[in-house]
Amino acid sequence: MSTAFPHLLSPLRIGKLTLRNRIVSTGHDTVLPMDCQVSPALIAYHAARARGGVGLIVLQVSGVHETARYTSHALMATDDSCIPGYRALAAAVHAEGAMLFAQLFHPGREIMETADGMQAVAYSASAVPSERFHVMPRALSESEIAALIAGYAAAAWRIRTAGLDGVEIVASHGYLPVQFLNPRLNLRTDGYGGDFDGRLRFLREVVAAIRAAVDTDCVVGLRISLDERDSEGLQQDEALQACAALQEQLDYVSLVAGTSASLGGAVHIAPPMAFPAAYLATPAGRFRQALSIPLLLAGRINQPQEAEQLLAHGVVDACGMTRALICDPELPNKVARQQPDAIRACIACNQSCIGRFHRGLPISCLQNPLAGRELQFGVLTPASTPRRVMVAGGGPAGMQAAVIAAQRGHQVTLYEATEQLGGQVLLAQQLPERAEFGGLITNLQYALRAAGVEVVLRRRVDRTLVQQQAPDVLILACGATPAIPRLEVGGSLPVHDSWDVLQGASVGARVVVSDWRADWVGPGLAIRLAEAGHQVTLAVNAPLMGQALPMYVRDQLAARLHQLQVAILPYARLYGVDDHTVYLQHTASEEAMLCEDIDSLVLCQPPQPDDALRQQLDGLGLEMHAIGDCQTPRTAEEAIYEATRLAWQL
Known part of the structure; x- marks a missing residue:
């Protein structure tokens, strides 16, 4: 015992x-x-x-x-x-x-x-x-x-x-x-x-x-x-x-x-x-x-x-x-x-x-x-022919693919362009009461070590590196990058992306958080800013806040937003800004919705897939698979599932 x-x-x-x-x-x-x-x-x-x-x-x-x-x-x-x-x-x-x-x-x-x-x-x-x-x-x-x-x-x-x-x-x-x-x-x-x-x-x-x-x-x-x-x-x-x-x-x-x-x-x-x-x-x-x-x-x-x-x-x-x-x-x-x-x-x-x-x-x-x-899925079995596998990207998708491929007996090297594994999870865990989400990366890091995956940090995969390493298989898990929406801009209102705010960008006293995603990012940022003393309006491009979330997560967030007196505007499509006004459009009636006397706008918009490496490697004749957000941005669930399904079959 x-x-x-x-x-x-x-x-x-x-x-x-x-x-x-x-x-x-x-x-x-x-x-x-x-x-x-x-x-x-x-x-x-x-x-x-x-x-x-x-x-x-x-x-x-x-x-x-x-x-x-x-x-x-x-x-x-x-x-x-x-x-x-x-x-x-x-x-x-x-x-x-x-x-x-x-x-x-x-x-x-x-x-x-x-x-x-x-x-x-x-x-x-x-x-x-x-x-x-x-x-x-x-x-x-x-x-x-x-x-x-x-x-x-x-x-x-x-x-x-x-x-x-x-x-x-x-x-x-x-x-x-x-x-x-x-x-x-x-x-x-x-x-x-x-x-x-x-x-x-x-x-x-x-x-x-x-x-x-x-x-x-x-x-x-x-x-x-x-x-x-x-x-x-x-x-x-x-x-x-x-x-x-x-x-x-x-x-x-x-x-x-x-x-x-x-x-x-x-x-x-x-x-x-x-x-x-x-x-x-x-x-x-x-x-x-x-x-x-x-x-x-x-x-x-x-x-x-x-x-x-x-x-x-x-x-x-x-x-x-x-x-x-x-x-x-x-x-x-x-x-x-x-x-x-x-x-x-x-x-x-x-x-x-x-x-x-x-x-x-x-x-x-x-x-x-x-x-x-x-x-x-059945039982994980050793690959009939071990292969050299290169993984580009150290977020959840890349880490999971590397783990499963190594467990099947492949020789796997994972490359991450930054100094830390984790991808967007590193941002997600900074939101209020979301620190435990970082446990996803802790678990995957342990699995990487146990599976014997070689991890190379601070090295971005490019065409030259791929040609030098000549892997049998390349797995693209490059993630996504922030995308700025088209806005009618008629003034100098500061506009920040959610990623920038999580990384320390300062915002004014009166803030509109424009939440296109309707997931945990918008309400999480609204709670973080409200707890820091900002007056926050959460403008959601959906019928309700957190529409994409599991209901118990959504309802817990709703309770906290109410306690912090965060104003919530549903059906709100972002249209434009001027010096102190955020212009929105009601998605059902198409009538104007104005948030006035605003100091900053924070964007929670859909990121765009990072497809640069795939384009670089076009025509190289290499077996290549894309998983996770570099296919199209979704959640960690899809990223890890796709990584598992791919590596299970390599």
């Missing part, structure tokens, strides 16, 4: 089951099921994490009733046809030494979509609307409640019959069980409402029905938000009271935070990098003092050091490290081998995990494109 992580790697007893360690992949949507059943892609995804050494995998939610279809790609455990898929998944996970639980789920009023695009009929304890999805539910009758409780029990029986080790009742994030428990949502006057015992009755009967449906070796747990972080949501004392009342019926409690019902509460479902690591440790400590059964905790626990500290201090008994395991499935094995520095650390960018889910796309990871694509 690693001396650095004795608690994290120690076994844990839950019910009659023993986990090999205390690292948990908690339930999370993947968009990998097919026809609402377990698919080969879902099996391959979880098998990879089991192979990586995780102790417990909790499967994404499984609907317990036809009214529980909260998305068109949820798992459903409502009839026996689901059993073979669950059985195949359990066999794959067990073969790698991990345990597998399934989440039993009903969203109540928190319904996102239906398969045919129609608005769903939603059900809840009472007819109280959901603010986030703008859904008005209808109150469940007592006979409907009985049918739902029977659905929980039948789903648990099917899942246990398939060979899974346990089930987890989802009472977190404002879903149906806590719609009964929450006195602000449960307005019933029958036996399922009123005082605490009445509001707890639904959840208590669900647990009892599940217990009656499965054998005594089956683990039964509860997932609940320790605080929904919303004025109308379940409060910490209420959640704690419910857990204490139910603990004799349960084998464990799994704690998270937040609610699906509001924008501010939903941010905590997958808290972005603006939140501190392990930020729920203090409130979780209250639950630890009140409960005698095992306690799991999730919420920005991205590093084994953080998990070890929580366990060593007795805050919890196991740690949900879900996004960390998406990013690096081998995290537990690397900890066991005493190689924590080799872990590809999650940066909580949310771009490819929860961000892809919100776009209806299968799960992946910005840093680990293999996540969710295990069947597509």
Whole structure:
């Protein structure tokens, strides 16, 4: 056992089951099921994490009733046809030494979509609307409640019959069980409402029905938000009271935070990098003092050091490290081998995990494109013929391509024109609460060293160098350069590019940030300038600020911009400037929009691909591939994916 992580790697007893360690992949949507059943892609995804050494995998939610279809790609455990898929998944996970639980789920009023695009009929304890999805539910009758409780029990029986080790009742994030428990949502006057015992009755009967449906070796747990972080949501004392009342019926409690019902509460479902690591440790400590059964905790626990500290201090008994395991499935094995520095650390960018889910796309990871694509990529194999590979550009695309190519056995040299690897990430990490984004480069630098890539800094690749080195393959990863838009200029208003401001250019007291990109750069600069005392207007060429961002990142930024009193102008196309005025045009009405008494304009415009080297080398007859922003500027996700796909095949 690693001396650095004795608690994290120690076994844990839950019910009659023993986990090999205390690292948990908690339930999370993947968009990998097919026809609402377990698919080969879902099996391959979880098998990879089991192979990586995780102790417990909790499967994404499984609907317990036809009214529980909260998305068109949820798992459903409502009839026996689901059993073979669950059985195949359990066999794959067990073969790698991990345990597998399934989440039993009903969203109540928190319904996102239906398969045919129609608005769903939603059900809840009472007819109280959901603010986030703008859904008005209808109150469940007592006979409907009985049918739902029977659905929980039948789903648990099917899942246990398939060979899974346990089930987890989802009472977190404002879903149906806590719609009964929450006195602000449960307005019933029958036996399922009123005082605490009445509001707890639904959840208590669900647990009892599940217990009656499965054998005594089956683990039964509860997932609940320790605080929904919303004025109308379940409060910490209420959640704690419910857990204490139910603990004799349960084998464990799994704690998270937040609610699906509001924008501010939903941010905590997958808290972005603006939140501190392990930020729920203090409130979780209250639950630890009140409960005698095992306690799991999730919420920005991205590093084994953080998990070890929580366990060593007795805050919890196991740690949900879900996004960390998406990013690096081998995290537990690397900890066991005493190689924590080799872990590809999650940066909580949310771009490819929860961000892809919100776009209806299968799960992946910005840093680990293999996540969710295990069947597509397969196992990395040595190249049949090692080749000399030259990589031009040391941003994320070039670094990733160099790593994968070297891992396949090629002789790789990476050239970077500046004195530091990282490309635009070096700028991105300077934005407020984005410093962790720099972890992407830290991870890639470690991988470069481990793969044996030769790195040459302060050397720009040109035609002469290529002819001298005569590589078998040249990978162009030259990135992009700032582009100045066409403007009507009628005065001397200072105009700065965002890159210049991040590198220290000074701006005046009253600033317009013109945000064409609608991503994190514009709001990040606006926050940075506002925190420095500038009066800032963020003019966004999109219907809303952060339109291109994962919603939890966007909503966290929106909260901070509001706190700093940054004025936001949507639908704003930049047109021109004079001495103290920025002229904009409303993109829908085409009417003029003026920002007057302005001292500086900051541009967040689309950069242009750096295509100079490709043009220099035209006609050289060399095998050449372009990846990332030098193809066309996009995000680090596309850059790293393209680099991986190319180098995988060289």
